[in-house]
Amino acid sequence: MxxxxxxxxxxxxxxxxxxxxxxxxxxxxxxxxxxxxxxxxxxxxxxxxxxxxxxxxxxxxxxxxxxxxxxxxxxxxxxxxxxxxxxxxxxxxNLLPIDPVDRASTRFLLNLFSTTLRTACVGIAALRESPEAVLHAIDKLQVHMPAPESLGQFVTGDTFTLVDAVAAAYLLRFDRCLERDIGSFPEGEGVKVHHILRTSERFTRYRAYLSTLAERESVKASFPEEQVLAQLRDFWVGNRASA
Incomplete structure (x- = not known):
């Protein structure tokens, strides 16, 4: 037990x-x-x-x-x-591979994703940075996201790992918050960036990966969207209002 x-x-x-x-x-x-x-x-x-x-x-x-x-x-x-x-x-x-080389490679990607996405999150949440920081972060990480024509659905292939768990937690928040213009950035900027992420050919790989993550049962079951967005709105938009 x-x-x-x-x-x-x-x-x-x-x-x-x-x-x-x-x-x-x-x-x-x-x-x-x-x-x-x-x-x-x-x-x-x-x-x-x-x-x-x-x-x-x-x-x-x-x-x-x-x-x-x-x-x-x-x-x-x-x-x-x-x-x-x-x-x-x-x-x-299987959240980390057994093979030492694959395990080290996955740990490297875990650090890359967590550092890059955390920096962008802090910027738009508290530092009143442009939401374009999210574009730059996703652009940097897209090379590691599965291509639509690839056989694997996740960063390291067919298996969902810690890298995907970290990516899901951040990317879902970015998508939903930008769509509703929730952030410390100037009013209206989030919606513009969300439109780019949702329509530009540049972010095709990101959109496919986000869709896969959003449908993962472990992700859906642990993400009460309206509760999360209400809490983030209070803090993130509050920072904008006090600017």
Missing amino acids: TPQITLYITKSSPYGHYVEIALRETQANYSVYEVDLVDKPSWFTEKINPAGKVPAISYGGSPAPADNPSPSSFKLAESLVILDFITDIFPGS
Whole structure:
């Protein structure tokens, strides 16, 4: 029997989303606790993550409520570290290849996607940068996305890996937020960039990949779209209003 797993997240965050996607891909039995980062409970920093950041997990230990986890449970934070841990405790999940060379190559792509997409996300969410930052990020990564004529649906081929989990969490947010002009950028700029992404031949490969990710059950089941967009609108557009 698998030890208990509790995932602490806020649904608006792509970091927690890609961790949850990974857990769903393993078919793990886990529970989710949403942490209010605006009114963060004291027990979270005291018992889960002293840094107060999500995502975080507790693993193992005796059965206990999420807000009072067993002292014997293992606590872990930092999203990419948690992804590594998930692949270790579920080695048959195929989220990382077994072959050392393929595994290293996938880790390289994971770092590339997470760094590139995170930078673009921070820019449009908080730094009031042009949403064209998203265009540049996607353009940089498109060479690694499956071509429409290729046999594989995902970045490394036929198998969904951690790279695809990270890509899904960011790309879905970019697509939905730009479509609704949600961001710290000037009003109206998001819709323009969304139109380019949805119509330009330059982004054909991206559109095919996004469609594949959006239909993945682990992605759909962990993405309550309206809740996520409402939370992001409050923060991202709030930054625009205060400019």
